[in-house]
Amino acid sequence: MPTLPNGTVLADHVWKRFRADRSRALFQDQMIRMGRRLKGQRREYRWVLKDVNLHVEPGRTHAIIGVNGSGKSTLLKIICQTTYPTAGRMAAVGRIGALLEVRSGIHPDLSGRQNVYLYGNILGLSRADIAARFDDIVEFAEVGDAIDRQVKFYSTGMAIRLGFSIAAFLEPDILLVDEVLAVGDARFQQKCLERISQVVANGTTLFYVSHDLPTVEAVCDQAMWLADSNVRADGPAREVVALYRQSVEEQAQLTSASDTGIRLLKAEVTGPDGGQVRSGEEVNLRFVVESEEPMFGAFHIGISQGTAQPVFVVRYATSFPEGQFELKCRLQSLPLPKGYYSVWTAMKAPVASEIKTSFPWQPVASFEAFGPIAIKGPSGVMVLSPVFVPADWELS
Amino acid sequence: MTATIEPLAEEAALKVFDASLVPDDPPAEIWYRHKPNLLKSVRELFRRGEIIYTLAERDIKAQYKQAVLGISWALLLPLVNLVVLTILVGHTKGFSIGGGVPTVLSMYVGLLVWGFFGGAIGGGASSLVGNKMLMAKSHFPRECFPMAQILESAFTSLMAVAPLFVLFGITGFGPKLTSLWSPLYLAIEIPFSLGFVLFVSAIIVQARDLQQVIPVVLPLAMIVTVLKPLTQVSHHVLHPVFILGWQRIAYCIVNPMAPIMTVSRDSILIGIGPQWGLLGWALLGSLVYLVFGYKVFKRLEVNFADLT
Numbered sequence: 001m002p003t004l005p006n007g008t009v010l011a012d013h014v015w016k017r018f019r020a021d022r023s024r025a026l027f028q029d030q031m032i033r034m035g036r037r038l039k040g041q042r043r044e045y046r047w048v049l050k051d052v053n054l055h056v057e058p059g060r061t062h063a064i065i066g067v068n069g070s071g072k073s074t075l076l077k078i079i080c081q082t083t084y085p086t087a088g089r090m091a092a093v094g095r096i097g098a099l100l101e102v103r104s105g106i107h108p109d110l111s112g113r114q115n116v117y118l119y120g121n122i123l124g125l126s127r128a129d130i131a132a133r134f135d136d137i138v139e140f141a142e143v144g145d146a147i148d149r150q151v152k153f154y155s156t157g158m159a160i161r162l163g164f165s166i167a168a169f170l171e172p173d174i175l176l177v178d179e180v181l182a183v184g185d186a187r188f189q190q191k192c193l194e195r196i197s198q199v200v201a202n203g204t205t206l207f208y209v210s211h212d213l214p215t216v217e218a219v220c221d222q223a224m225w226l227a228d229s230n231v232r233a234d235g236p237a238r239e240v241v242a243l244y245r246q247s248v249e250e251q252a253q254l255t256s257a258s259d260t261g262i263r264l265l266k267a268e269v270t271g272p273d274g275g276q277v278r279s280g281e282e283v284n285l286r287f288v289v290e291s292e293e294p295m296f297g298a299f300h301i302g303i304s305q306g307t308a309q310p311v312f313v314v315r316y317a318t319s320f321p322e323g324q325f326e327l328k329c330r331l332q333s334l335p336l337p338k339g340y341y342s343v344w345t346a347m348k349a350p351v352a353s354e355i356k357t358s359f360p361w362q363p364v365a366s367f368e369a370f371g372p373i374a375i376k377g378p379s380g381v382m383v384l385s386p387v388f389v390p391a392d393w394e395l396s
Numbered sequence: 397m398t399a400t401i402e403p404l405a406e407e408a409a410l411k412v413f414d415a416s417l418v419p420d421d422p423p424a425e426i427w428y429r430h431k432p433n434l435l436k437s438v439r440e441l442f443r444r445g446e447i448i449y450t451l452a453e454r455d456i457k458a459q460y461k462q463a464v465l466g467i468s469w470a471l472l473l474p475l476v477n478l479v480v481l482t483i484l485v486g487h488t489k490g491f492s493i494g495g496g497v498p499t500v501l502s503m504y505v506g507l508l509v510w511g512f513f514g515g516a517i518g519g520g521a522s523s524l525v526g527n528k529m530l531m532a533k534s535h536f537p538r539e540c541f542p543m544a545q546i547l548e549s550a551f552t553s554l555m556a557v558a559p560l561f562v563l564f565g566i567t568g569f570g571p572k573l574t575s576l577w578s579p580l581y582l583a584i585e586i587p588f589s590l591g592f593v594l595f596v597s598a599i600i601v602q603a604r605d606l607q608q609v610i611p612v613v614l615p616l617a618m619i620v621t622v623l624k625p626l627t628q629v630s631h632h633v634l635h636p637v638f639i640l641g642w643q644r645i646a647y648c649i650v651n652p653m654a655p656i657m658t659v660s661r662d663s664i665l666i667g668i669g670p671q672w673g674l675l676g677w678a679l680l681g682s683l684v685y686l687v688f689g690y691k692v693f694k695r696l697e698v699n700f701a702d703l704t
Binding site for chain 1: 408409410411412413415418419422423426427428430444446447450451454457458461530531532533534535536601602603604605606698701702703
């Protein structure tokens with residue numbers, strides 16, 4: 001086996017399965033299981049990862065995306081070597097720092113200081129190494145004098161900040177981050193993102209698991225998309241995220257039926273004169289709706305990048321007639337860069353002095369916009385949703 | 397793996413996979429077979445040994461910071477046990493080890509010898525289950541957890557030596573010079589305790605409810621181990637090695653605690669030096685426990701993460 005440089009992660013046909021039966025690790029359950037095995041019954045298993053291949057070089061940033069239960073966290077655990085693969089081989093070279101669960105590994109009865117030393121030791125650093133980084137950790141975590149207080153008296157925010165600082169400042173060769181940035185205030189989140197970019201610039205390999213696609217795009221250059229225990233796509237982060245967004249959209253589209261007396265029969269998106277949709281140009285949205293009775297309500301349209309959170313929303317409140325009618329909406333100038341987008345709609349109407357949802361917020365159509373590519377922020381800065389804003393510059 | 401690894405292009409191209417092409421099960425040749433290598437494990441353990449100290453320090457600090465009595469808590473358990481044993485059998489004759497040794501002293505020495513093992517089991521049995529958070533953090537030798545408990549128990553036992561001197565003062569009975577051999581006896585007790593703790597802690601990960609059995613069995617085992625050698629010691633105390641019958645040899649191997657306790661009492665209280673025959677068999681038994689316990693631990697280690 002060739003020697004790999006520190007920070008390399010190499011997965012070679014990695015498979016992982018768990019027991020399908022929900023029995024616990026208790027004596028009586030073990031006895032029942034043993035009895036079943038004696039009777040010749042086979043154990044049931046469920047694959048949670050199938051044939052995962054990865055080669056990540058030091059200093060790369062790799063995201064793992066996918067819906068809940070797709071195997072993301074299990075893959076991180078295997079990289080972390082806290083669990084063994086059922087088949088295949090995983091090599092992760094060097095020190096591994098993991099931020100897998102908030103507060104995890106932070107011992108409540110110990111002071112912040114003792115926790116820093118304990119965790120550093122577990123990562124494989126000597127006491128002298130930790131002492132050298134200690135002040136940086138305390139400063140970054142913004143815990144101040146509380147460092148000598150027991151962690152159980154910390155606020156959740158403080159504990160998370162300390163956890164992140166320890167993992168990020170002990171300079172692991174590989175840093176695993178699982179969804180932790182979702183907690184903590186916005187300012188600290190930004191600080192963490194900056195620190196992550198800095199750590200990566202120093203040559204640490206980053207693995208980042210998140211549902212937060214904008215952060216993934218801001219932080220990672222590569223991404224792997226897991227679905228149903230399988231790898232669906234692997235490659236440049238932006239392309240993989242785009243594929244993932246598209247699939248979320250497609251799945252949602254199948255469920256756009258309504259039984260509340262009002263139905264959307266057709267949704268169409270066209271550019272000027274029925275042509276292509278282009279950034280900064282006119283867009284026409286056309287809907288055909290059928291209603292069983294006349295009603296007064298508000299029709300909402302949102303344009304999103306696959307998720308339920310739209311980039312912007314427009315709304316039209318009026319009296320809608322009974323029967324079939326057509327609703328047209330013209331956006332004078334599309335404020336979106338090149339990409340795939342979906343159109344989400346919802347209808348809210350008051351029924352007996354209560355606001356009822358006549359049909360729920362769901363994607364009804366999608367379109368591709370042509371135009372300039374979205375501009376990325378500086379490294380480590382996340383752009384929530386891409387918008388197209390024409391700008392005139394002058395330098396004198 | 398012998399394949400050479402080619403450097404990645406600056407930006408690897410997008411690859412899209414079809415899940416239906418992935419077989420239901422991995423090919424037979426790549427299944428993971430857990431073949432623990434004890435020598436390798438020991439080497440790894442030496443590399444990461446500092447964790448053991450850090451863990452032990454953490455537990456000792458956390459424990460005594462909590463307790464109202466602080467560090468004197470360590471002295472309380474053997475003293476309470478002493479009171480219990482005295483109430484239990486103090487009035488009956490026949491528990492003396494002879495030589496004019498007060499029964500209370502032979503009991504306390506027995507409790508000290510037992511205390512190290514009992515403390516290690518009491519804390520170590522659930523050391524894996526109780527530290528799942530730390531285990532999720534990083535890959536390092538899992539045996540660090542039970543080993544830290546051994547260290548902790550050694551610390552507590554050392555503290556518990558102090559009341560022995562008080563007892564010497566009260567009874568007016570002095571320790572013999574041969575007491576200086578005691579560290580040797582501890583050295584034989586360590587591999588036994590370690591092997592036992594490794595075994596028990598690994599089993600408890602598989603069947604967590606067995607934890608509840610420990611506090612029930614431990615005091616019973618304590619009473620039997622501390623009292624039983626008291627009555628039998630005079631039978632073999634002066635026997636040279638070659639007269640040790642095979643039953644006694646077997647007993648020494650199966651229960652190294654018995655010979656260790658006997659020689660400890662003889663050396664500390666009566667003034668008899670090490671009885672090499674007994675000690676030799678005790679050491680053998682002790683090492684058998686260690687190797688067996690370590691093997692079971694390493695064997696079961698593969699599913700620790702999935703079960704805790």
